[in-house]
Amino acid sequence: MFTVRLERVRQLSSSTRDFVFTRQDGQVIDYVPGQFFRFNFEDKEGTFERSYSLCNYQDLYSTRLDVVISEVDGGRATRLLFADDLEDMTAQVTGPFGRLILPTQVPKRLILVATSVGLAPFMPILKILESRPCDRVVLLLGVRNRDEFIYGRILLAYAERYPWFEIRLCLSREKALQNYEYDGYVNQQLSDIDMDPERDHLLLCGNPYMIDEAWSELREKGFNAKQVIREKYVFAKDTAAAKTNLTSEQKKLIQEKLKKYR
Numbered sequence: 001m002f003t004v005r006l007e008r009v010r011q012l013s014s015s016t017r018d019f020v021f022t023r024q025d026g027q028v029i030d031y032v033p034g035q036f037f038r039f040n041f042e043d044k045e046g047t048f049e050r051s052y053s054l055c056n057y058q059d060l061y062s063t064r065l066d067v068v069i070s071e072v073d074g075g076r077a078t079r080l081l082f083a084d085d086l087e088d089m090t091a092q093v094t095g096p097f098g099r100l101i102l103p104t105q106v107p108k109r110l111i112l113v114a115t116s117v118g119l120a121p122f123m124p125i126l127k128i129l130e131s132r133p134c135d136r137v138v139l140l141l142g143v144r145n146r147d148e149f150i151y152g153r154i155l156l157a158y159a160e161r162y163p164w165f166e167i168r169l170c171l172s173r174e175k176a177l178q179n180y181e182y183d184g185y186v187n188q189q190l191s192d193i194d195m196d197p198e199r200d201h202l203l204l205c206g207n208p209y210m211i212d213e214a215w216s217e218l219r220e221k222g223f224n225a226k227q228v229i230r231e232k233y234v235f236a237k238d239t240a241a242a243k244t245n246l247t248s249e250q251k252k253l254i255q256e257k258l259k260k261y262r
């Protein structure tokens with residue numbers, strides 16, 4: 001466990017901020033791009049833990065931890081991190097954790113699928129790919145509207161610079177206008193691009209509902225769990241609730257809430 005201090009916050013969209021934390025022990029962070037850390041915060045009620053993927057892009061290995069966080073109605077971490085006065089915030093951090101990383105053997109085609117801030121772990125992965133390219137990399141990013149297209153400038157410049165990279169921005173609540181924009185959910189794109197278990201390796205991150213849907217479609221197409229690495233952004237309260245017996249009505253409500261955010 002190590003202590004980090006908040007150095008900088010930026011508003012990226014109406015509901016998203018990126019945060020720069022730095023390690024107070026001066027050590028360089030040790031992780032594999034794509035992994036996440038657990039942050040222990042403290043508020044008036046005590047300490048609590050939330051997981052966040054590292055989103056470092058400019059600076060992959062230093063004392064700096066970049067995270068991008070989206071606001072959640074009534075969320076405990078949200079209350080703390082989206083407050084107006086964020087001065088002098090520290091957190092205790094453990095990690096790294098997670099298997100959402102590049103495979104040792106570079107696949108012919110790598111497909112990165114994310115909803116909203118599920119993009120975070122793909123930023124350091126894209127940085128690594130600059131010096132270790134695949135034949136083809138496709139990023140399917142699902143957002144409700146363009147306001148949520150965080151790091152849009154970086155990603156479009158990346159696509160311009162590297163012809164092997166393609167971005168498909170999937171808009172669920174706005175009409176597609178640009179050549180990289182598509183109507184609907186990311187899963188529609190997964191059906192539209194010709195998927196092949198002999199060639200493709202997938203990393204999926206974000207909304208659990210999107211991931212389950214994608215995974216069931218991919219399994220039908222002959223993909224196995226080693227070719228489709230999944231990281232669900234499950235929420236702390238849901239995890240705790242899942243351990244108790246939820247009524248079918250409660251389960252339905254949770255599913256509807258997640259669908260809304262897909």
Ligand SMILES: Cc1cc2nc3c(=O)[nH]c(=O)nc-3n(C[C@H](O)[C@H](O)[C@H](O)COP(=O)(O)OP(=O)(O)OC[C@H]3O[C@@H](n4cnc5c(N)ncnc54)[C@H](O)[C@@H]3O)c2cc1C
Nearest residue numbers: 050051052053069070072075076077078233234235236237
């Ligand atoms: C491995 C992992 C990595 C993660 N990485 C990131 C990351 O990089 N960036 C990021 O923003 N989040 C990430 N998360 C989610 C994050 O850990 C928190 O769950 C999230 O920030 C909400 O915390 P909160 O305390 O504000 O809300 P909570 O107090 O946990 O939740 C408040 C209420 O809102 C519901 N809820 C919470 N989130 C959502 C949502 N998105 N949609 C619908 N209902 C919701 C909960 O069920 C609960 O009822 C990650 C989760 C995991 C498991």
